[in-house]
Amino acid sequence: MKIQTEVIIIHAFDDDGELLSDEKDTINLLAKLPLDSLDLDAISVVTNIYRVAQGLRNKMEREVLSEFGLSWTSFSLLYDLWIWKSVETKKLAQSAGVSKATISNITKTLERKELCYRKVDNRDRRITYVTITEKGKDVMEKVYPNFHKGEVEIASSLATDEKKDISKLLRRVIRENNF
Structure with a gap:
């Protein structure tokens, strides 16, 4: 007898929070896993922090740090x-x-x-x-x-208030996780 589990997907993206194609692919794959619940917003936050960190690191190593x-x-x-x-x-x-x-x-x-x-x-x-x-x-x-x-270039697409909001939210993640 095979037990079928229902995946509860927790997702609170608003209309203007358009998903990147990589996020869509990730969600499509993960939604098939036998998990009790899937918090897509948590996945999106962590995945996007990782992508930004890697992109920042690669850009700075290539364009600035390699010279030194x-x-x-x-x-x-x-x-x-x-x-x-x-x-x-x-x-x-x-x-x-x-x-x-x-x-x-x-x-x-x-x-x-x-x-x-x-x-x-x-x-x-x-x-x-x-x-x-x-x-x-x-x-x-x-x-x-x-x-x-x-x-400055990396953050140039954000308004001053957005930069402050992101910084504040990231500080909370840092504090709560003792990073």
Whole structure:
């Protein structure tokens, strides 16, 4: 005897929230899965955040960061150091969303380029801090204006109020998920 389950689709798209073709394809596939419920709005939010993040990363690496020999993650690490001067590796890993091992590898590369240096905490040898160098600051002062132009370009189709609304909503997602 085969039990047929009914999929409850939770969907609250309004008329002006037109779906992208990729979203339609995803919904058509997922609606066939044996799930008790399917929250299409949650799928859409997460999928679109991912697509924007990947598109942003690819655009910036290709159009801005490659000129300075920086990957997205190395730029993120250098950016944090530029803002906070000296940061514990654990905090850098959390901020970049990568492992401490990845931070260690990127830091080694940035050290070879003389953009930062590592220092072990004298009181607790398990803690390592990474500090930006003057050369690292100089690189960031050259890279960031071009990076910011890319940020402005990416958000150019949004009105000021829309930018504020999106930022506010994303901050809530960040806080609620401890990202």
